Every structure is written in structure tokens, then in C-alpha cells.
Amino acid sequence: MMESVYTVLSILLPFEWMDHVFMKNAFLAVLLVTPLFGLLSTMVVSNRMAFFSDSLGHGAFTGIAIGVLLGSVSPLLSLVIFSVLFSLVITYIKSKSSASTDTIIGVFSSTAIAVGLMIMSYGGGFNKFAAYMIGDLLSITPEDIIALCGVFIGVLVLWAVIFNRLLVLSINASFARSRGIPVLWIESCFAAALAVIVAVSIQWVGLLIINSLLVLPAAAARNITNDVKHYHLASVCTAMFSGFIGLILSYYFNMAAGATIVVLSAVIFFMTLLVKSYCVR
Amino acid sequence: MFKKILHHRAASAEDCAGLCCTKIEDFSVKIGRTDIFSHVNLHIHCGQLTAIIGPNGAGKSTLLRAILGEVSHTGTLHYVDAKGKHTGHPILGYVPQYLRFDVSSPTSVMDIFMACLSTRPVWLCSSKNMRSRVLKNLTRVKSEHLIDRRLGALSGGELQRVLLALALDPIPDLLLLDEPVSGVDQNGLELFYEIVADLRAKEDMAIILISHDLNLVARHADKVVLLNKKVIVSGTPQEVFSDERTREIFGMLAGVSTESGVKA
Numbered sequence: 001m002m003e004s005v006y007t008v009l010s011i012l013l014p015f016e017w018m019d020h021v022f023m024k025n026a027f028l029a030v031l032l033v034t035p036l037f038g039l040l041s042t043m044v045v046s047n048r049m050a051f052f053s054d055s056l057g058h059g060a061f062t063g064i065a066i067g068v069l070l071g072s073v074s075p076l077l078s079l080v081i082f083s084v085l086f087s088l089v090i091t092y093i094k095s096k097s098s099a100s101t102d103t104i105i106g107v108f109s110s111t112a113i114a115v116g117l118m119i120m121s122y123g124g125g126f127n128k129f130a131a132y133m134i135g136d137l138l139s140i141t142p143e144d145i146i147a148l149c150g151v152f153i154g155v156l157v158l159w160a161v162i163f164n165r166l167l168v169l170s171i172n173a174s175f176a177r178s179r180g181i182p183v184l185w186i187e188s189c190f191a192a193a194l195a196v197i198v199a200v201s202i203q204w205v206g207l208l209i210i211n212s213l214l215v216l217p218a219a220a221a222r223n224i225t226n227d228v229k230h231y232h233l234a235s236v237c238t239a240m241f242s243g244f245i246g247l248i249l250s251y252y253f254n255m256a257a258g259a260t261i262v263v264l265s266a267v268i269f270f271m272t273l274l275v276k277s278y279c280v281r
Numbered sequence: 282m283f284k285k286i287l288h289h290r291a292a293s294a295e296d297c298a299g300l301c302c303t304k305i306e307d308f309s310v311k312i313g314r315t316d317i318f319s320h321v322n323l324h325i326h327c328g329q330l331t332a333i334i335g336p337n338g339a340g341k342s343t344l345l346r347a348i349l350g351e352v353s354h355t356g357t358l359h360y361v362d363a364k365g366k367h368t369g370h371p372i373l374g375y376v377p378q379y380l381r382f383d384v385s386s387p388t389s390v391m392d393i394f395m396a397c398l399s400t401r402p403v404w405l406c407s408s409k410n411m412r413s414r415v416l417k418n419l420t421r422v423k424s425e426h427l428i429d430r431r432l433g434a435l436s437g438g439e440l441q442r443v444l445l446a447l448a449l450d451p452i453p454d455l456l457l458l459d460e461p462v463s464g465v466d467q468n469g470l471e472l473f474y475e476i477v478a479d480l481r482a483k484e485d486m487a488i489i490l491i492s493h494d495l496n497l498v499a500r501h502a503d504k505v506v507l508l509n510k511k512v513i514v515s516g517t518p519q520e521v522f523s524d525e526r527t528r529e530i531f532g533m534l535a536g537v538s539t540e541s542g543v544k545a
Binding site: 039042046159160161163164165167168170171172174175177178179221222225226227228229230231232280281 | 346349350351373374375377380385386387388389391392393395396397399400401402403404405407429430431432434444448457
């Protein structure tokens, strides 16, 4: 099946960078993942969850370490499971505790990264994990692409189902509750979706910058839009545009793809900042 | 517009003979080891505006949040509608205190209405029917011109009117107003209360209002409840404002309000 997809890609995009299989995989990954980053980032920014999504990257770090430690299960699976659990625990404790959200996320985030480092550095074998820090395009396998297809459909369906309630929640939690919205449920679904998308992309985007992809597209889109539809459109376009251009640039200049994508998003953000006063009513 | 309201009045007058009521029985809320309030009993009739007054920290907002089911509480809430059926939980409308939210959020008034009223995802679908329904809702609070404005670009008074319009669809059995116009200018404040007074009369709705503005309470409320960890006094504005215990809690302020209360 992957073979036929590769052939179609070669016909549609007859460029030099498309000749390599790893670039085809990377292209497909970008095609599937960047729209999701664009969609989810809208509510990450609106719900002021930038710190939370940052901690998910740290949680994924421990997930990788545990996956390696267990050895038997596929690393991606253990990563996804751990990240989802991690995000759900934070969301739950955040809702039950009276301590400030910052503090709780800070505690979990630093614990996760410390545990991850402890396990990874055990026996002095840390170097083989360094790739997770900056991400590695070559690490995308055809199996990953198939998993990404599943994630893509799953997140789109979830987004169609929970978005309205999430939007109300982003305005005010008490107000959302008064309209019968199950706040904890909605928050948990959103957190789990974020965890999944971070987990499946962290290997090629890199731990250090994955959070930028969940913040920058929407941050840029907010500067130039006034309603939800345009907000989504601009956010998804920003994410996909920087994704593709970043991928191609990183190929020709031999740079880390994740970092290039993030820098491009940042450039778009600063450009939108300049035109903000013309666009926002 | 006027026709519509008159029509509505006819319909609701038929449904509700003024017999519907909400009974709050023995509500207590404890957070940690602190009693926020205890043994609160309230009886709220439709078409009545019940004002809850009390000093800061008296548990007023918590009481509303307990009614909303947002904080866990002991005690029960009974609702009986005009025909004596539909007992259970009333439909609640809630207008929160002046909302603090990110003013840069690209969400229009239309978006937030659609998010509240429809299951179709706002980012994907749009609907003409929905737009006319939202316009109708906004007309009720004299804000139809705001439909395409960004939430963050609304003034305090405009935002509270939009939130009121949201709380009114579906028409609630019990409308909860938590200091809805603190920090809103005089014009906005008067317009807001004008609309609320209208609603009480026309929709035969039970309203609970928390307010620190005792003059306003004296002017608009049918019943006043002084809350301070428990119900201290309740009754008509005159009764409550002339009560010794009210004077004790509010000091000189109560003296001023009694006068206007008697006048009203």
C-alpha cells in the first residue's frame, strides 16, 4: 500500500527532494500532522495552556525512557500510552487541587523530565537518546505513517465533537458549567488529544521545540483574525505552510527539520504582529 | 419586535400561573474545614426577583455555584413548574461576574452563541437558521448590532448584555445573576436592569441576583435575603433594610438604603 502512495507522490511532486523514501515519509508525516497542530493550537492558546502543552513534551520524554526500559512493546505505543496518562493525571489533579495551575504543571513537568533523564542516563547510555532532543526525520517509518493516519482521523472527529464546548470553556469555566458542559471530561479529551499528537511527532520534531508548534500557528492566526472560522483557517495554513517549506529547506540546507519549521512559524508570527492593527477589528 | 414580546407573554402566562417555584432546602457548603455557609433555605417564586446581599466572604457567589452544581454541597433543590410537573432540576441561566478573559481571542459574538446552542462545530459549519435565532436572542437585550463583533471588543455593559442573552436561550426557569454589572458604567447598568425587570414581568422567570448596590436592590427586588454564612434576615426590601441585624452588618449604608427602600 505504501508503495502505491509513494508512486502517486512521485508523479504529483516530481522534485529532486521527493526522490528519497525518507523524504516521502517525512512529507506524508508533515501533511498529516501539521493541520492537527494548527487545529489544536487554537485552543491551546485560547485556553492559556502553553505551559501545559510544554509539559507534555517532558512527559513524552519519560515515556520514551520507559518504553526503552520495557523493551518488549513498540516504543511509539508506550510513548502514546504514557503521555496520555500523564496528561490526564495533570488535568485531574489540576481540577481537584487548590494550588495554582502553574505550580502543578511545574511539579509534574520537572518530575517527568528528571525521571526520564535518570532512566536514560542509567549505565551512561544517554547519547542514543540525544536524537529525541532535536528530532530526526530519518526516524519516520511507514508504520508511523499508518499510525498518523489513524491519529489524523481520530483528532478530526474529536475536534468536531468537543470543539464547541471547548470554546465555551475557554471563555469561562463557571459559565461553561452553568450550560451543562462536563468541564473535566472536555478538558481531559483535549489534553489526551494533545498528548497523542505530541507523542507521535516528538521523534522527528524534537522535544526542545515541539511546544512551539502547538503555540505559534494559533498565536500568529490570532493577530489577523476576528472569528473562529478564520482563526482555524489561518492557524492551519500557518502550520502547513511552515511545515512544507521548512521540510524542503531543511533538506537542501541539511538542517533539523523540526527547528526549521518552528523558525518559519515564528517568522510568520512576527509578520502577523506587524499587520495586526490593520486586521483586528 | 414588540409583537414578538407580547406574543411570548401570552404563551408564558398560560403555562405558568405563578405557581412554579424553586425550593432550596438546607444547603450547606464546606470547603476543607471551613464552613462557607450552612443551612440555607430559600423559596423562590417565578416572576420574583430575589436579591442576595451580604458582606464579602459571606458565601453569596458560592451559593450560586452550589445551585449550579459547581461546588459540592449538602441539601436539596426542588423545582416545581406551573402544572406541578417537571419536578427535578430547573433549567438554569447564569450571568457571571464581569468576566476576565483574553481580549485578543478571535471569537465573535455569533461564534459563542453557536458554540452554546448548536452541536455543529463552529470552526466547520455555519447556518442561516442559527444566525436568525441569535439575532432574535440579541434583540431581546437590545444588542443585535453586536452579532459580528469580537468578544474582546465589547464594552463591559455590552458583554454583560450578550451574556444575559446567552443565559436566556433556552429560556431558563431560574436565572442567576452574580453581580452582573459590577464595573459597568451608569448607562450600561440601567439598561441591564431595565431588561431584567422586563424579563421578570414578561417571561415570568425566577431570578436570583447578587448585588452590593443596596439602592438598586431596594428598587428592583421583590425579596431580599441577607446572607452571612447563613440566612440572617429575609423578606421584602423594607423588612430587611429596617432590620437591626442588617444595620449591624452594613453600618451607615443600611440607613441610606432604608430611605430609598421605603420610597420604592
